[in-house]
Amino acid sequence: MNIALHRCPDAANLAQTLAADIAQRLRSAVAERGQALLAVSGGTSPVPLFQQLSQQVLPWAQVTVLLVDERCVPPDHPDSNSALVRQHLLQGEAAAARWLPFFDALPHFDADTDLPTLTATANQRLQSLAWPLDVAVLGMGEDGHTASLFPHAPGLEVALSSTDPVAWTRPGTAPHARLTLTLPTLLAARCLVLPLQGQVKQAVFQRACVAPTADLPISLVIHRSPSPVHVWTAP
Numbered sequence: 392m393n394i395a396l397h398r399c400p401d402a403a404n405l406a407q408t409l410a411a412d413i414a415q416r417l418r419s420a421v422a423e424r425g426q427a428l429l430a431v432s433g434g435t436s437p438v439p440l441f442q443q444l445s446q447q448v449l450p451w452a453q454v455t456v457l458l459v460d461e462r463c464v465p466p467d468h469p470d471s472n473s474a475l476v477r478q479h480l481l482q483g484e485a486a487a488a489r490w491l492p493f494f495d496a497l498p499h500f501d502a503d504t505d506l507p508t509l510t511a512t513a514n515q516r517l518q519s520l521a522w523p524l525d526v527a528v529l530g531m532g533e534d535g536h537t538a539s540l541f542p543h544a545p546g547l548e549v550a551l552s553s554t555d556p557v558a559w560t561r562p563g564t565a566p567h568a569r570l571t572l573t574l575p576t577l578l579a580a581r582c583l584v585l586p587l588q589g590q591v592k593q594a595v596f597q598r599a600c601v602a603p604t605a606d607l608p609i610s611l612v613i614h615r616s617p618s619p620v621h622v623w624t625a626p
């Protein structure tokens with residue numbers, strides 16, 4: 392297992408300190424290679440972090456922001472991770488960033504027929520990026536999923552092994568078909584960050600620390616990452 396633990400006294404401190412840490416990593420990446428790649432998760436937890444990050448002064452015009460995963464819903468849908476990022480991260484200083492979602496629109500989408508094409512188009516779109524990711528901000532659900540790597544989901548096996556940047560999954564326990572960065576793409580990131588707030592998620596994380604298992608996909612990240620996964624906790 393490869394983790395670096397950062398314990399914060401409260402959620403506000405976690406958001407502030409982690410935003411400053413990510414900003415410094417993005418500045419270093421821009422200084423080293425003229426650009427930076429930042430991938431962020433959606434869901435409900437990252438809003439305070441996004442708000443802090445959006446205020447960080449750094450060469451945002453040289454930063455490409457993409458998603459760790461997306462629900463296959465139109466970009467103005469309340470469950471859209473894109474909408475969350477546009478509303479809370481791509482504001483203020485960070486409004487200058489280049490934004491590259493997996494897709495711009497989703498007209499007449501039918502997961503049964505359209506998922507492979509949507510995935511192929513997203514892969515084409517992301518292929519020319521200057522991989523690897525400089526920073527990937529992961530999230531984790533109480534079922535141990537991370538990105539859209541859901542336990543037992545159709546598509547999971549490919550998403551855990553594909554060398555393409557993007558794969559689809561269809562979680563049985565959460566709404567919407569998904570596009571997700573694949574596990575190999577995430578593991579290649581220069582810095583993997585996992586903010587974890589609250590007792591329930593920290594207990595799930597403790598279980599994931601025991602051994603790698605596809606029953607808790609976050610465990611595959613923390614046990615297989617070649618570089619330390621930076622886990623930031625707050626009560």
Ligand SMILES: O=C1O[C@H](COP(=O)(O)O)[C@@H](O)[C@H](O)[C@H]1O
Binds near residue numbers: 433459460530531539
């Ligand atoms: O569905 C998703 O869930 C996870 C965790 O979300 P949270 O609401 O518990 O913060 C998130 O990391 C992922 O990006 C999202 O699509």
